[in-house]
Amino acid sequence: MPPVLSIKNLTKTYASGLCALKNINLAIDKGEIFALLGPNGAGKTTLISIVCGIVTASEGQVLAGGHDIVSGYRAARSMIGLVPQELATDTFETVWATVTLSRGLFGRRRDPGYVEKVLRDLSLWDKRNDRIMTLSGGMKRRVMIAKALAHEPEILFLDEPTAGVDVELRRDMWTMVRGLRERGVTIILTTHYIEEAEEMADRIGVISKGELILVEDKATLMKKLGKKQLTLQLLEPMGAIPAGLSRWPLALRSEGHELEYSFDAGGDRGDIPALLRTMGELGIGYKDLNTRQSSLEDIFVSLVSERAGHAGGAEARS
Amino acid sequence: MSGLTFNRRGVWAIYCFEMARFKRTLLQSLVTPVISTALYFVVFGSAIGTRMSQVGGVPYAAFIVPGLIMLSLFTESLSNASFGIYFPKFVGTIYELLSAPISSSEIVLAYVGAAASKSILLGLVILGTAALFVPIHILHPLWMIAFLVLTAANFSLFGFITGIWAKNFDQLQFIPMLVITPLTFLGGAFYSIDMLPPAWRTVTLFNPVVYLISGFRWAFYGTSDVGVGISLGMTLGFFALCLALVAWIFRTGYRLKN
Numbered sequence: 001m002p003p004v005l006s007i008k009n010l011t012k013t014y015a016s017g018l019c020a021l022k023n024i025n026l027a028i029d030k031g032e033i034f035a036l037l038g039p040n041g042a043g044k045t046t047l048i049s050i051v052c053g054i055v056t057a058s059e060g061q062v063l064a065g066g067h068d069i070v071s072g073y074r075a076a077r078s079m080i081g082l083v084p085q086e087l088a089t090d091t092f093e094t095v096w097a098t099v100t101l102s103r104g105l106f107g108r109r110r111d112p113g114y115v116e117k118v119l120r121d122l123s124l125w126d127k128r129n130d131r132i133m134t135l136s137g138g139m140k141r142r143v144m145i146a147k148a149l150a151h152e153p154e155i156l157f158l159d160e161p162t163a164g165v166d167v168e169l170r171r172d173m174w175t176m177v178r179g180l181r182e183r184g185v186t187i188i189l190t191t192h193y194i195e196e197a198e199e200m201a202d203r204i205g206v207i208s209k210g211e212l213i214l215v216e217d218k219a220t221l222m223k224k225l226g227k228k229q230l231t232l233q234l235l236e237p238m239g240a241i242p243a244g245l246s247r248w249p250l251a252l253r254s255e256g257h258e259l260e261y262s263f264d265a266g267g268d269r270g271d272i273p274a275l276l277r278t279m280g281e282l283g284i285g286y287k288d289l290n291t292r293q294s295s296l297e298d299i300f301v302s303l304v305s306e307r308a309g310h311a312g313g314a315e316a317r318s
Numbered sequence: 319m320s321g322l323t324f325n326r327r328g329v330w331a332i333y334c335f336e337m338a339r340f341k342r343t344l345l346q347s348l349v350t351p352v353i354s355t356a357l358y359f360v361v362f363g364s365a366i367g368t369r370m371s372q373v374g375g376v377p378y379a380a381f382i383v384p385g386l387i388m389l390s391l392f393t394e395s396l397s398n399a400s401f402g403i404y405f406p407k408f409v410g411t412i413y414e415l416l417s418a419p420i421s422s423s424e425i426v427l428a429y430v431g432a433a434a435s436k437s438i439l440l441g442l443v444i445l446g447t448a449a450l451f452v453p454i455h456i457l458h459p460l461w462m463i464a465f466l467v468l469t470a471a472n473f474s475l476f477g478f479i480t481g482i483w484a485k486n487f488d489q490l491q492f493i494p495m496l497v498i499t500p501l502t503f504l505g506g507a508f509y510s511i512d513m514l515p516p517a518w519r520t521v522t523l524f525n526p527v528v529y530l531i532s533g534f535r536w537a538f539y540g541t542s543d544v545g546v547g548i549s550l551g552m553t554l555g556f557f558a559l560c561l562a563l564v565a566w567i568f569r570t571g572y573r574l575k576n
């Protein structure tokens with residue numbers, strides 16, 4: 001099946017001269033939840049804004065459902081719903097009016113029944129006749145989601161959907177996202193909360209300084225890059241690692257009070273019993289142990305710093 | 319821009335949304351002009367009219383009616399249309415308009431159509447108010463409507479452009495205050511430009527507002543400062559100019575898109 005969204009050689013240089021996106025290539029499959037992960041200023045919003053028609057690309061091509069977003073903008077945009085990062089609402093209007101406007105704007109026939117369903121799903125039904133300015137921040141965000149869903153989009157963009165959002169809305173949002181996915185809606189969300197990407201996404205793209213560093217299935221990414229660590233709290237501090245333990249990549253921490261063993265999460269776990277056995281034979285006692293799996297956060301930090309290291313190296317050489 | 323179809327639902331949605339906004343402020347938007355029209359009659363009609371009974375065979379109080387309507391039409395069209403597009407820009411809701419499958423000409427049609435509708439309605443209300451003070455007869459009703467609609471559309475379009483151009487509320491006020499009001503007062507709303515000294519009369523001919531008011535007044539009384547054909551030509555020319563400007567704005571994304 002062809003990708004529902006295809007981005008080719010996309011580059012954006014703002015009028016200020018700042019290059020916010022550098023030759024982005026990305027294909028999103030129908031029905032997947034894709035998380036675009038990156039620090040502030042990485043270019044996530046710029047990428048979304050181009051796909052949605054809010055920012056003009058400098059170079060490259062984007063196809064949504066096979067339609068070029070420039071030459072076939074009507075067909076392309078009809079498929080897309082956007083919940084932008086910034087809270088922006090028609091303050092003086094009622095919830096009902098603004099959601100109805102959204103549906104009409106996207107060329108959809110009036111359908112009060114559908115709008116009602118969207119409002120009910122987002123716990124906005126009781127507020128439908130309230131002016132938006134009387135709503136709390138969380139409720140306003142719900143209104144923006146309702147607007148994005150009003151025209152039954154096939155592709156939904158959520159730009160930092162949970163930034164500054166209360167727990168309840170966060171939970172509701174994920175329930176909604178899962179429900180939409182079940183109906184075949186493709187969801188692309190950006191976040192700099194790694195747990196979010198980890199929890200929700202099928203695939204993850206990491207973006208930093210306008211470059212898409214990697215795109216990977218979440219599971220593969222975790223397996224490929226995830227490290228596990230076993231930390232042993234020693235009974236007696238050690239000055240150096242004994243030669244008898246040199247088979248294992250070990251490190252001393254906390255001034256010799258802790259012994260740390262790093263291994264690939266996907267690798268041979270059989271080593272741990274062997275390590276512990278050998279330690280017993282050598283008479284090295286420990287009072288506690290714990291293991292830790294590296295989170296996406298660690299992966300991300302190592303990826304970004306690795307690249308920064310490369311860049312630094314290149315600079316140093318030149 | 320490619321357009322397989324015309325997004326009529328989109329246009330209608332914006333139009334209704336804008337008209338609903340007007341409806342909410344209906345009272346204040348109608349009461350103010352009605353009161354100011356009444357005041358104009360008291361001040362200009364009665365005070366000046368007693369000294370200047372007739373202009374070109376028309377009683378002075380009746381003579382100023384077309385100018386009064388035009389004055390309101392200019393300011394209302396401008397402020398409605400400029401605010402209509404400035405506000406989404408200001409609060410950020412413009413994102414939705416830019417991401418919707420709607421062409422620039424459809425956006426203009428919807429916003430300008432809504433703003434023009436409201437000012438036409440207002441023009442008719444003022445006409446009704448004026449009819450309470452002076453007997454009014456309209457010689458060419460169809461032309462009167464044509465000039466009314468054209469002028470409302472013209473200034474709404476112009477307002478739309480200023481709304482896109484404006485970066486803050488001060489700039490939004492700037493055009494009506496500094497440009498339109500003087501042009502209107504110097505445009506023969508309350509006098510015939512024949513009354514001016516010859517040198518000033520020539521200067522006035524560079525004022526586009528003169529042509530609009532003159533044409534509109536002709537539709538009422540059959541007398542005009544300049545030929546009605548020229549009036550119509552200037553009105554259409556101005557309209558074409560605004561359309562070209564809007565087309566350029568959308569093509570370049572000027573102050574709308576990065």
Ligand SMILES: Nc1ncnc2c1ncn2[C@@H]1O[C@H](COP(=O)(O)OP(=O)(O)O)[C@@H](O)[C@H]1O
Nearest residue numbers: 014016018020039040041042043044045046576
């Ligand atoms: N309108 C703009 N003009 C100039 N630079 C911009 C504009 N919008 C964003 N940028 C810059 O582009 C880069 C990417 O921004 P953005 O896409 O908002 O990142 P993110 O959403 O990942 O935080 C940042 O350095 C930002 O300062």
Ligand SMILES: [Mg+2]
Nearest residue numbers: 044045046085
């Ligand atoms: Mg962002």
